[in-house]
Amino acid sequence: MALLRSLSAQRTAISLVYGKSNGSVAVAACRSFQRDRRSGSEAAAPPVAAAAAAVAARGGDGGGSVRYLHSGDRPMQASTVVQPELVTSTDALKRSPHQNKPPPSAGTPAGSPQRDPLDVSFNDPIAAFKSKTTWELMRAYLVYMICSSEKLVEHNMTLMKWSKQVLGQRLFTALMKATFYGHFVAGEDQIKIIPTLERLRSFGVKPILDYSVEEDISQEEAEKREVESSVSSAGDNKDNKEEDSMPQYHVDKSFADRRYKVSSARTYFYLNEATCERNMETFIKCLEAVSGATFGTGITAIKLTALGRPQLLLQLSEVIMRTRKYMEAMVGGEGNVLTHHKTIKDLEKYYASLGDNKNVKDFLKNVTSDKEGILHLFPWSGIVDEDSQLSDTFRVPDPQTGQMRRLISQIPPKEEEMFRNMIRRLNTIVKAAADLDVRIMVDAEQTYFQPAISRITLEMMRKYNKDKAIVFNTYQCYLREAFREVNTDMEQAKRQNFYFGAKLVRGAYMDQERARAQALGYPDPVNPTFEATTAMYHKTLSECLRRIKVMKDSSEDARKIGIMVASHNEDTVRFAIEQMKEIGISPEDKVICFGQLLGMCDYITFPLGQAGYSAYKYIPYGPVEEVLPYLSRRAQENKGVLKKIKKEKRLLMSEIRRRLMRGQWFYKPKGNYVPI
Secondary structure: OHHHHHHHHHHHHHHHOOOOOOOHHHHHHHHHHHHOOOOOOOOOOOOHHHHHHHHHHOOOOOOOOEEEOOOOOOOOOHHHOOOOOEEEOHHHHOOOHHHOOOOOOOOOOOOOOOOOOOOOOOOOHHHHHOOOOHHHHHHHHHHHHHHOOHHHHHOHHHHHHHHHHHHHHHHHHHHHHHOHHHHHOOOOOOOOOHHHHHHHHHEOEEEEEEEOOOOOOOHHHHHHHHHHHOOOOOOOOOOOHHHOOOHHHOOOHHHOOOOOOOOOOOOOOOOOHHHHHHHHHHHHHHHHHHHHHHOOOOEEEEOHHHOOOHHHHHHHHHHHHHHHHHHHHHHOOOOOHHHHOOOHHHHHHHOHHHOOOHHHHHHHHOOEEEOOEEEEOOOHHHHHOOOOOHHHHOEEEOOOOOOEEEOOOOOOHHHHHHHHHHHHHHHHHHHHHHHHOOEEEEOOOOOOOHHHHHHHHHHHHHHHOOOOOOEEEEEEOOEOOHHHHHHHHHHHHHHHOOOEEEEEEOOOOHHHHHHHHHHHOOOOOEOOOHHHHHHHHHHHHHHHHHHHHHHHHOOOOHHHEEEEEEOOOHHHHHHHHHHHHHHOOOHHHOOEEEEEEOOOOHHHHHHHHHOOOEEEEEEEEOOHHHHHHHHHHHHHHHHOOHHHHHHHHHHHHHHHHHHHHOOOOOOOOOOOEOOO
């Protein structure tokens, strides 16, 4: 890992200063540059000291001129805001002839970066595909043709395995790179993906990196692992009526294979603590890869189920929902504790019948509140504090007896240690992200894990998002509670003064969630129709934008809320753009960004990036053989969006035809765009 960090730092140094650095001072300067950037959700200009150190390391006299191309350092038009890139004069650096030409990784074009007008109908094939070679367009068209065949897609995993047996490893790998793998995956490792990242960047698009390797295990093995890792060694109390157990937050063998009816989300099955440690190392390598190639503008996606035992997330989720029920019984109404606007005095009145009770007094001392009311019944920081015990933290006074009542069953010491290990791994990842100036996006998962995932993620925001948004949570808008959850979390961030980051998605587990709710007898958590989900998405996004505008109008830091519109639906993307214009939020405010998967909806992502919007591609990578489950899901997902494929196929064919008629058979993409 130390070697990877060193390579990452050196790569950044080379990219920032033309020519090779001969000393460690330049690398240290770039490290300093990464750490000392101004606050904000995007990168800002490097300090002059970093430039001077880099020049000194190259043997320069330090007296030459240094020019910045960042809008914060000299007046420029809003349409030419660029990422921090350093240009030094030849005289100042005293380059030798072989150093005059910048390395390919520098990627700094002459003059100002290009900005194109945006066609919000997303019908411009040139804008959509100017970043692709003609061969890549033909490959994309072939892939989409295959995805249009229901029979081929239905049996795609079997066909891939059969092809490997017939062709052998070498020919099978070549076939995959010429088709599905080459279209949907960036490369095999952190080094091989760099050309893809650099080309994306030159066309105004930034990466969200995801190591997409999955175990190809049988349904029986998946069920066995999930059941074993979702039940405490102290036993499962879901059938114990006295414990008021909530069936939603307990494993059920019928749904233990979490891949059931899921096409767009990667699934981790717990094996042991060593596997979780390896997953942590993988996520850190993603951070280093994205930092070294993107000047701090990239993001890494992680899943909490990769870092620990799922039973712990189930138990914590149940605690959170029990806390809500406890508060609802206390004050009436539904929703989070924060939404009730009750004060400590209100709680004292509620417990007044218990008299001078020490348990109640001690409990009230730990309640988190401000002048607007109670924020939390428990000191939630305890879940990221390695010295706190979960079973001791989550206790409330019984309103009849005053005795302290656990909201979580007694957790054996070994499982407490596993929970602390999971939190330690997450802390290690987020700290590395903060040091490298890369952001972390915590993916959403099933509703029975999500309360715990959101609570842990918010505590990480409170801990690390003090000066900028490093940690982002993911909200699935197909859920009936999405608007309320996002609104409550933004309110908490405001009242506890930390930066709030959110990725808004439609969701990945709809069919599974509905089937599970029906089978286990709890309310369906999913919106009834596609239209209701779209309405929820737009309502939630509008509230986020409204809050951003309020902060902007009151001269507060509008970047205290950062939102990613992660959608392949062009109507939603258009809605976001129209809302931004309507309330006066510009791309340069760096509070709204857009994201789509690599190999999908290029006709949305690239025009956005080339028009100066903050645009991202979700970039999977990994060895060919080990990403087959990912490729299988991409094929399934494309089958389900035939209307979208139809448009992309039409635009692809239009651009292929145009290039062939103009003799651009060997067109080489060369971008003059810089991501905002």
